[in-house]
Amino acid sequence: MGLSIACVACMAMFLMASRVAAQNAWDNAFATFYGDISGAETMGGACGYGDxxxxxxxxxxxxxxxxLFNNGLTCGACFELQCVNDPQWCAPGTITITATNFCPPNNSKPSNNGGWCNPPRKHFDLSMLMFTKITKxxxxxxxxxxxxxVPCIKQGGIRFEIKGNxxxxxxxxxNVGGAGDVNAMQVKGSSTGWITMARNWGQNWQIGQNLVGQSLSFQVATSDGKMVQSDNVAPSNWQFGQVFEGKQF
Incomplete structure (x- = not known):
């Protein structure tokens, strides 16, 4: 006998809840820090972000x-961290951070003998300020x-910085909220349909087409399958180097 519609719906809800629980489960890693307490080193590096x-x-x-970096696809994702299993150094509480850069492996050391960012190790290189929030x-x-x-909570809308030629x-x-990590983008000129953009590196997305003189709309999709559309974000007189703000997740 086939399952009832109600039973099928219950199973679907159970599977969805299980996936969400799995995504939010705690996993183990290590953390270090870079820079100093002044926060002088605040460039986005391998994700393509600027200041x-x-x-x-x-x-x-x-x-x-x-x-963890996933060749840049994790850029923009948010994580909650807590220091564990080290009573000498761990402080109580958690922090929430956004992935904005890549910690490269130390190729002079095998992964089982130093090189904290070497595969297959999961490692976070925090700003010093954040490191001292979870350590004594x-x-x-x-x-x-x-x-x-964890979901990213951002102020204002998604930002689009236009570069190229x-x-x-x-x-x-x-400044992407929700899942935070973008895995697909489309652009639409006022005289075109939707055009799929290719990821160049980090969170830089490209097309080889002239859209100068057209107003621009964007569709942004994140790793959780959600999409937000921002219509006519950039007016027809936009210039290279300008930043425009769209909707938010």
Whole structure:
């Protein structure tokens, strides 16, 4: 006998709840820090972001090891971290950070003998300010942590920084809420249909088409399958180097 519609719906809800629980489960990693307490080093690096302070990320950021960075697709994702299993150094509480950079492996050391960002290790290289929020002192150096993905909560809309040249449009997308990590983008000129953009690197997306003189709309899709559409974000007289604000998740 087939399952009733109500039973099928219950099973679907159970599977969805199970996936959400799995995504929010704690996993193990390690954490170090970069820079100093002043936060002088605030560039986005391998994600393509610029000045993290001006772009709204502040110092609540981390560079991810190869195992977490996913060749840049994780850029913009948010994680909750807590220091664990080290009573000497761990402080209570958690922090939430945005992935904004890559912690490269140390190719001079095999992964089982140093090189904290070497595969297959999961590692967060935090700003010093964030590191000292989960440890008693920065002299801890390296601490074990637990982490989990959490939704990104951002102020204002998604930002689109337009770069490139008349025949090549490159758009940096940042300040993305929700899942935070963009895995698909489309652009539409006032005289075109929707055009799929290719990821160049980090969160820079490109097309080889001249859209100068057209107003621009964008569709942004995140890793959880959600999409937000921002119509006529850039007016027809937009210029390279300008930043425009769209809707938010």
């Amino acid at each position: 993290l302070l001006k772009q709204g990320y502040g110092l609540e950021t981390a560079a991810l090891s190869t195992a 002192d920065y002299h801890a150096g390296i601490v074990p942590v637990q982490y989990r993905r 008349p025949n090549w449009l490159l758009v940096l997308v940042y």
